[in-house]
Amino acid sequence: xxxxTDKIREIARRxxxxxxxxxxxxxxxxxxxFMNEPYLAKTPEQADxxxxxxxxxxxLANYLxxxxxxxxxxxxxxxxxxxxxxxxxxxxxxxxLYIIGAPCKGMLDRKKIAAExxxxxxxxxxxxxxxxxxxxxxxxxxxxxxxxxxENCAICIHRNPVIxxxxxxxxxxxxxxxxxxxxxxxxxxxxxxERWNHFDQLIHPCIRCYACRNACPQCYCPTxxxxxxxxxxxxxxxxxxxxxxxxxxxxxxxAGRCTDCGACERACPVGIKVRQFxxxxxxxxxxxxxxxxxxxxEDRPPLDTFKPEDPESFIM
Amino acid sequence: MSEIFxxxxxxxxxxxxxxxxxxxxxxxFRGQYHEFAQLKEVGELDLTYRNTRLSPKDLFHPHxxxxxxxxxxxxxxxxxxxxxxxxxxxxxxxxxxxxxxxxAFQLDDTNFVTEEFKxxxxxxxxxxxxxxxxxxxxxxxxxxxxxxxxxxxxxxxxDVLLVDVGDGYMARPVTEKxxxxxxxxxxxxxxxxxxxxxxxxxxxxxxxxxGKLFSVxxxxxxxxLELFNASFWDEVQFACINCGTCTFLCPTCWCFDIxxxxxxxxxxxxxLWDSCMFPLFTHHGSGHNxxxxxxxxxxxRFMHKLKYYQDKYHQGVACVGCGRxxxxxxxxxxxxxxxxxxxxxxxC
Numbered sequence: 001x002x003x004x005t006d007k008i009r010e011i012a013r014r015x016x017x018x019x020x021x022x023x024x025x026x027x028x029x030x031x032x033x034f035m036n037e038p039y040l041a042k043t044p045e046q047a048d049x050x051x052x053x054x055x056x057x058x059x060l061a062n063y064l065x066x067x068x069x070x071x072x073x074x075x076x077x078x079x080x081x082x083x084x085x086x087x088x089x090x091x092x093x094x095x096x097l098y099i100i101g102a103p104c105k106g107m108l109d110r111k112k113i114a115a116e117x118x119x120x121x122x123x124x125x126x127x128x129x130x131x132x133x134x135x136x137x138x139x140x141x142x143x144x145x146x147x148x149x150x151e152n153c154a155i156c157i158h159r160n161p162v163i164x165x166x167x168x169x170x171x172x173x174x175x176x177x178x179x180x181x182x183x184x185x186x187x188x189x190x191x192x193x194e195r196w197n198h199f200d201q202l203i204h205p206c207i208r209c210y211a212c213r214n215a216c217p218q219c220y221c222p223t224x225x226x227x228x229x230x231x232x233x234x235x236x237x238x239x240x241x242x243x244x245x246x247x248x249x250x251x252x253x254x255a256g257r258c259t260d261c262g263a264c265e266r267a268c269p270v271g272i273k274v275r276q277f278x279x280x281x282x283x284x285x286x287x288x289x290x291x292x293x294x295x296x297x298e299d300r301p302p303l304d305t306f307k308p309e310d311p312e313s314f315i316m
Numbered sequence: 317m318s319e320i321f322x323x324x325x326x327x328x329x330x331x332x333x334x335x336x337x338x339x340x341x342x343x344x345f346r347g348q349y350h351e352f353a354q355l356k357e358v359g360e361l362d363l364t365y366r367n368t369r370l371s372p373k374d375l376f377h378p379h380x381x382x383x384x385x386x387x388x389x390x391x392x393x394x395x396x397x398x399x400x401x402x403x404x405x406x407x408x409x410x411x412x413x414x415x416x417x418x419x420a421f422q423l424d425d426t427n428f429v430t431e432e433f434k435x436x437x438x439x440x441x442x443x444x445x446x447x448x449x450x451x452x453x454x455x456x457x458x459x460x461x462x463x464x465x466x467x468x469x470x471x472x473x474x475d476v477l478l479v480d481v482g483d484g485y486m487a488r489p490v491t492e493k494x495x496x497x498x499x500x501x502x503x504x505x506x507x508x509x510x511x512x513x514x515x516x517x518x519x520x521x522x523x524x525x526x527g528k529l530f531s532v533x534x535x536x537x538x539x540x541l542e543l544f545n546a547s548f549w550d551e552v553q554f555a556c557i558n559c560g561t562c563t564f565l566c567p568t569c570w571c572f573d574i575x576x577x578x579x580x581x582x583x584x585x586x587x588l589w590d591s592c593m594f595p596l597f598t599h600h601g602s603g604h605n606x607x608x609x610x611x612x613x614x615x616x617r618f619m620h621k622l623k624y625y626q627d628k629y630h631q632g633v634a635c636v637g638c639g640r641x642x643x644x645x646x647x648x649x650x651x652x653x654x655x656x657x658x659x660x661x662x663x664c
Contacts, residue, residue, distance in 0.1 A: 031650040037649070063554075115348070121457055123457050205347060207589075209559050209564045209591070211646050229599070236573070237577075267557070269564075269565060
């Protein structure tokens with residue numbers, strides 16, 4: 001972890017002092033345990049504030065759309081895949097980016113850790129040798145990092161950045177024997193009524209803060225459908241009809257675009273498993289079109305192109 | 317002051333007694349975190365909680381509040397006439413609220429109860445509610461109530477303060493309402509001197525551990541325009557994703573939007589939480605938006621809480637230091653650090 005931090009700082013310093021980029025987007029150490037803050041370094045001196053550990057879960061691609069300067073940016077596997085989508089969707093030109101690849105061993109889930117601590121408050125958290133060393137008032141506990149990965153990280157098969165200009169560390173071995181869709185199959189096995197109830201329960205705590213939407217690098221519309229006011233398409237209450245409409249529509253806007261980076265779920269302040277909506281779409285796109293999102297700058301995404309061999313079983 | 321002592325079983329019995337004739341609301345663990353909810357049985361109440369994920373402001377200012385209903389039916393003589401939607405204003409006890417959250421309601425009163433205007437929904441809910449607070453023996457690492465003029469044992473916003481002294485609670489009535497409630501609940505045993513001493517010691521140890529993180533007076537002393545134009549906002553705003561987490565979890569963010577929803581010829585006028593983080597919040601009918609940029613919105617939130625509120629009302633900042641925004645901001649924007657920047661910055 002420390003080696004990554006040093007390397008990221010070194011690269012950022014070099015890029016900024018050689019005027020290869022105007023800014024470097026990375027993370028700085030957070031003010032509370034299990035959190036780091038996205039940070040924009042503009043000078044070589046500021047590059048020394050950059051930091052890396054298992055709490056760099058925020059997807060930095062979110063900060064790219066509409067930037068017009070030359071950007072150095074730290075990218076995990078998922079961040080880089082989101083950048084691929086943004087490049088394909090003309091949100092940012094590839095040649096404006098200098099991607100500092102950060103091969104990733106999975107990011108840690110602060111909600112899972114908090115649940116494990118059962119109300120005890122962590123005051124510091126450090127990673128060491130596959131352990132998370134947590135200290136609080138009157139207690140100390142070591143947790144096995146592997147058991148506290150974000151759910152999407154535990155089943156991730158693209159931990160290495162798919163595009164990069166330089167690496168901050170050696171490429172890691174990709175996970176091979178993971179079951180990516182166990183949760184989707186569970187939902188698929190339900191009756192339609194069970195499924196409806198399942199999703200209603202899931203979004204019941206929603207407070208319509210839009211953290212899920214705003215944390216998503218793929219939600220870059222100048223005006224989201226939720227914010228349209230003439231006419232207003234979606235009600236703003238926490239009535240189930242309005243909440244459902246928001247979540248369903250948000251998810252469908254991400255069909256064939258979602259990389260399962262987990263940003264939405266990570267951001268949710270009330271702990272909704274938002275990925276339950278997008279995972280099924282991700283699986284469908286894989287099943288129907290054999291397409292995994294954000295792996296290649298060459299292939300057009302299946303939903304914005306046509307191929308003669310596209311499945312057409314839905315046409316009566 | 318006439319402090320009462322009640323052991324833990326005794327408190328349960330008293331609550332059951334109260335539940336017979338009024339609504340009792342308290343912290344219950346639901347799903348993944350604690351929230352304030354009306355108790356169905358006393359066993360649900362968890363007074364060992366740290367704090368609720370969402371502030372209890374929705375007890376007085378619900379996320380989605382139906383204010384009026386109306387009909388648009390052409391043949392109805394009452395078409396287009398707003399009728400106040402029925403609400404439950406029966407007596408209610410909110411039990412176990414943290415002193416900071418109760419103090420927040422007083423700050424919110426500034427908005428909802430003025431000389432000129434009294435928001436009837438807010439006022440009636442406030443009047444029908446008795447607030448029984450639970451002192452924080454162990455404030456969280458993210459708490460900074462003592463820095464912003466309240467504290468883990470602050471009674472200012474409460475009718476009764478409860479202190480967990482181990483084998484029971486010391487109950488201190490603060491207002492006339494509080495005295496009446498304790499009598500209704502059958503709580504009459506005076507607290508022995510050692511219980512009062514224990515509560516005092518707990519208060520000292522809770523307050524001592526907190527320190528002072530920034531100076532609200534220094535922020536008040538800053539020139540507004542200089543603060544407004546300070547260069548640090550650019551750095552503060554970078555990470556922000558402009559979601560509503562901070563404002564929706566905050567006990568002192570009261571902003572709302574009013575919308576009409578019509579289905580067929582029936583309509584509802586609704587009051588809904590709104591957030592200065594959302595671009596739509598200041599979007600004018602003309603199409604102009606005075607806060608179209610993220611920096612402007614982020615700055616507004618901190619300036620409103622820490623500067624404008626102080627300047628306008630001269631009663632401190634619009635923040636009680638509950639730390640919810642610090643804990644749950646998805647990108648770790650920390651109001652304590654921003655306040656430090658604001659109190660230190662001086663372009664001179």
